[in-house]
Amino acid sequence: MTNTDPRDAALRAELLAAAPMPTLGAADQERLARGIAARIAREPAPAPPRTWRDDLIDLGRVVAPLAIAAGLAAVFLLGSGRLPASTSTSAETAFAGVLAGTSGSASLLESAVAESAGWLIVEGEQ
Amino acid sequence: MTAVHKPQDPMTPVAPGPEEEASLIRLAQGGDREAYDRLVRRYLSRAYTVAFRVSGNRQDAEDLVQDGFMSAYRSIDRFEVGRPFGPWLYRIITNAAVSHLRREGRRPTESLAEHASAGGPSPLGETARGEVREQFRRTLAELPEKQRLAVQWHDVDGFTAEEIGESLGVPSGTVRWYLHQARQTLRKALAPWHGTLEESNDEH
Numbered sequence A: 001m002t003n004t005d006p007r008d009a010a011l012r013a014e015l016l017a018a019a020p021m022p023t024l025g026a027a028d029q030e031r032l033a034r035g036i037a038a039r040i041a042r043e044p045a046p047a048p049p050r051t052w053r054d055d056l057i058d059l060g061r062v063v064a065p066l067a068i069a070a071g072l073a074a075v076f077l078l079g080s081g082r083l084p085a086s087t088s089t090s091a092e093t094a095f096a097g098v099l100a101g102t103s104g105s106a107s108l109l110e111s112a113v114a115e116s117a118g119w120l121i122v123e124g125e126q
Numbered sequence B: 001m002t003a004v005h006k007p008q009d010p011m012t013p014v015a016p017g018p019e020e021e022a023s024l025i026r027l028a029q030g031g032d033r034e035a036y037d038r039l040v041r042r043y044l045s046r047a048y049t050v051a052f053r054v055s056g057n058r059q060d061a062e063d064l065v066q067d068g069f070m071s072a073y074r075s076i077d078r079f080e081v082g083r084p085f086g087p088w089l090y091r092i093i094t095n096a097a098v099s100h101l102r103r104e105g106r107r108p109t110e111s112l113a114e115h116a117s118a119g120g121p122s123p124l125g126e127t128a129r130g131e132v133r134e135q136f137r138r139t140l141a142e143l144p145e146k147q148r149l150a151v152q153w154h155d156v157d158g159f160t161a162e163e164i165g166e167s168l169g170v171p172s173g174t175v176r177w178y179l180h181q182a183r184q185t186l187r188k189a190l191a192p193w194h195g196t197l198e199e200s201n202d203e204h
Helices: A006-018 A026-042 A052-079 A087-102 A106-125 B018-029 B033-055 B058-074 B085-104 B110-118 B126-142 B145-155 B161-168 B172-194
Strands: none
Touching: A006 B126, A006 B145, A006 B172, A026 B033, A026 B058, B018 B033, B033 B058, B033 B085, B033 B145, B058 B085, B085 B161, B126 B145, B126 B172, B145 B161, B145 B172, B161 B172
């Protein structure tokens, strides 16, 4: 920044005179830095920076219970014959997909639930 | 007189380059307290200046600086590496200081009195100096808070408009407007002794 207006020079000089730049001596800086370091030492280590995976996991924690509840409800309705049998394939597929998307170990659970759903559907049709 | 006033605090360590700073922040995010200590030491003096200007006295400024660095440490996982650390820290300190003052219902006029005798000779004549300074100091203290901070941080402490904008949470263009307004008001306080009261031609 270069300013050649003499009025600004006078203004800055008066500003400096009225409220000079506050300075912190070396000893005070050292004292403050040590104080902060001592407080930091008592703090737990900061959490690692968040990534998109963390956000996805958090979202999964909210969505998964709802999806499972909806899936179980669909299975129950299919099993009790309150839904047409033609719904079974799409419901089963959707339910398995939801499970696969929201569970870290989805494959086993998916098979188990899909099998149960299939069994219930067959039972319901009979 | 050439008006290039860019004061440099001799105690202020040279700011790290962006790469080095990013590296320190990454290390600190990973729990490296020594890296954070290096950041503290690099920004301590500037952080103190920010806190002092807002709070108005040394003890409050020291407390605010310590609390500010602690808050920044606790939130460092949310800090976006690559952005400048200083303005982020200054904003934390400024917000805390402003809240502190509002809780206590006061303005930081002590700082002006505290330093009034430390500023060296005034450019104005000896006879008028006391009166002018008193009026000038009063005008400065009565400026809207953001204008006062902007003009002191910029014209005395050497912060850029961008840094001030980050600290106050406003765009740098708004900071330039604050500077323009503050200088106009302050020039009016000086006008009787300079015999001029022209419109500002701030280029900032």
